Amino acid sequence: MQLNIKHFVIFFTLLCFSCNNQNTKITEITGRQLLINDTLKAADSIDEYLIPYKQQINKVLNQPITYNPKTLSKYEGEFNTAIGNLLADIVYEQSNPVFNKRTGKNIDFVLLNNGGIRSIISEGEVTIRTAYEVMPFENKIVVVELSGNKILEMIQHLQKPGKAQPVSRNVEIALNRDLTLNKLLINGKTVDKNKNYFVATSDYLSNGGDGMLFFKEPISTTNLDYLIRNQLIDYFKKVDTIRATIDNRFIKL
Structure with a gap:
């Protein structure tokens, strides 16, 4: 008799569970917005814990590594x-030795995008922080064949007015007044x-x-595993003064 009662209890429990599962459904979802603003008080213990790390990071980022005589925009x-x-x-100078060592070939030129430049380089001391401000993204250089x-x-893409897309000095592009190509x-x-x-560019643009x-659909792609930001830092550390000018590499006649 005890066995039968036990079986009955198990059967009844499973039956109820099954019925409950069949009839259970979400009827309403509610929520509320939690604002993260200056009304929230910082936890002193967390601030005290982070202060030494913050001070060390700022010390590294604020370290002067070269000088810029004129603000660049x-x-x-x-x-x-x-x-x-x-x-x-800079990308050409820092990338070509790496690419040549790996492949025995040379980069023909570099193409970046105007939108990837996220800050000016102010007149005065240039720091590691400057490189992070100019190139905050984790973009790496790839060489696309x-x-x-x-x-x-x-070149047809670059002929569109409105954005000065950066190209290295290996290229000379001259457009007529109507933006048709005069010289390349x-x-x-x-061009043959x-x-x-072989064109060096960012992994973002290569996609x-x-x-x-x-x-897209290149003949080959070589990832140099070299962040553009790190290339800037490495270059800035090599020179005592930045030299940068507008020249005739890409002009409209």
């Missing part, structure tokens, strides 16, 4: 800017449609970011 030129030229040339036809497609030289030579070219779809 990405808004100062139509098709090329001093800051854009500087960054593209493109056909001559893809290079011409790239890479390393002093006209039957030749492949078609900022509308640069010509980078």
Whole structure:
């Protein structure tokens, strides 16, 4: 009799559980917004714990590493800017030895994007913090191998007015007044449609970011595992003064 009662209890429990599961459903979800603002008081114990780390980070970031004689801004030129030229040339100088050591080949030129420059470089001391402000993203440099036809497609994208997209000094682009192409030289030579070219750019752009779809489906891609921000820091540490100017690498006649 005890066994039968035990079986009955188990059966009844399972039956109730099954019925409850079948009839259970969400009828309403409510929530409220919790504002994180100056009305919230900081925990003194946490602040005290973090202060030494914050002081050490600021000490590293505020360390002067070079000098800039003139404030540089990405808004100062139509098709090329001093800051854009500087960054593209830095990427070439820092990337090409790495790429050459790995592949035995050389980068033909560098293409970055105007939108990736997130801050000015102020006149005066340049610190490690400056590099973080200019390039706050974790973008790495990749070298993309493109056909001559893809290079011409790239130039069509760059002909659009409004943004001075940084290119390294290996390139000479001249546009007519109506923005048609007048001259295009890479390393002093006209583009050969039957030749492949190695273009250094950010991993973001190599995936078609900022509308640069010509980078998609390349012949080959080499990731240098080298952050653009780290390239800036390494370069700044090598020079005592930054030299950057608007030049004739990309102009409208």
